[in-house]
Amino acid sequence: MPINPTDPRPAYQQIADDLRAQIDRGDLRPGDRLPSIRVLASLHDVAQMTIRQAITLLVNEGRVSTRQGRGAFVREPQPVRRIASSRYRTQLEYVQQAGKAPPAPGTAFTGDHQIAWHEYELEKSFSRVPAPPVVADLLEVPIGTPLLARRFVFYARSRPEQISTSYYPLSLVEGTPVADPNNEPWPGGNIAQLATLGVHVTEVQESVRARMPTPEERQILQIPRGIPVLTIRRRMLAQGRPVEAAVDIVIPADRVVLDYTIELSS
Amino acid sequence: MPINPTDPRPAYQQIADDLRAQIDRGDLRPGDRLPSIRVLASLHDVAQMTIRQAITLLVNEGRVSTRQGRGAFVREPQPVRRIASSRYRTQLEYVQQAGKAPPAPGTAFTGDHQIAWHEYELEKSFSRVPAPPVVADLLEVPIGTPLLARRFVFYARSRPEQISTSYYPLSLVEGTPVADPNNEPWPGGNIAQLATLGVHVTEVQESVRARMPTPEERQILQIPRGIPVLTIRRRMLAQGRPVEAAVDIVIPADRVVLDYTIELSS
DNA sequence: CAGTGGTCTAGACCACGCT
């Protein structure tokens, strides 16, 4: 099984393509170990660095992951959570049912993950900052306007799943429960929380992008090589007035689907 | 500027982190050429392969791109197009204004790109296929049900921007304009087209994911290393009945933002 | 032609995981 010298593709490409084909055909299944670098090197009669180059290619495609001392493995599909745009409507229940028996405590995050309240953890850090340009634009306030910044790292069953930083005009939330970290997590999430201030969110706008994570994001969210992140830039409006902006919500892309519904009134 | 042997990070990591910091600080700006591999190697007193490893890291983060014979360059931000969920409502104008003067011809795609009708090109290939499991599920038909499959590659100003394959129940569209490739592109897009059959789309559902592109997608869409793709799985419903499914729409993630609006009736 | 990145070799030693 030596490589084909007449093939215009370089050796590492041929080998990577061969391995990828084996994965696609099912000869190598998710979780399977690839032949070791030394075995592949002698099999194709090339140097180990050439094999390494082939495997690096597959790692950066998100198809393979390597573990030192153990081997290279076909990546397994991750359990996916669906993030539905309707999650914001669910939060309304906490507002509208005031006075009645409340639903089980939850937030947009617990609903997305289908996890119980106690399996949900938060790292939080609140601060007061002058509005950066991007946030000022979203909130429709002058640059430098005093804002409350709330940074969260969300964990589901002790696994980091999401980073977000959200901003509120300080004039709206200073001295209220929104500005007190001890109130987080708040049953019903921030829409319910804002409602206690008499601020009723009527519209949520989300802008979705994807990119490779920064090294810092990779470390915090424990993202393997070859996996991008989805980013959501969000703002919440109350009667047309922006009251919250999130810049950005960052989620590893191998574990999530974003569901949106667009109604076309006929 | 030799590397620090007491630093626990490997040499290629130190060098990559150093280059990344220079980019983040603005010492290296988008479009700038990095020092050549040979220069960096002698500067840090390491082998060229070590420098190469550092640069490969940055390439796979989407921060740097290399061009043979020319050098390694800091990647420039791409002009972004916004894809708004409201684009589907715009298409309704072509339906509702029947009989009146129609708006300028366009589709969801031309609107997204802000390009003129004549700057828009299509590669199309239509076929009849039995419903694969995923599509059958979306269309709520038995697996194997005869479907029309329409595969498109969209070009804006001769640049490939998007791949999509959409499916319709053949019983719904056989013998209609929908099944005739010569009708594409259709002014107003497929919502307007379906309306001519008396099928009025009332709801569109989209599921957004991100992943690294396959080699085939990288080739067709000319995607540089380190850039993920956004995928949209879509279906259109007419009075609650699925009439179209797209599996999947694939878009390079460095050139696009997906905008969604969620209305919360208060 | 000189300078760039791309491919490749034939080793070496290290760090890690398992038995």
Next chain:
DNA sequence: GCGTGGTCTAGACCACTGT
């Protein structure tokens, strides 16, 4: 201890770009 991947060397030659 042994097999795994990770890092690294000191070269070589190829392919491409621009002068």
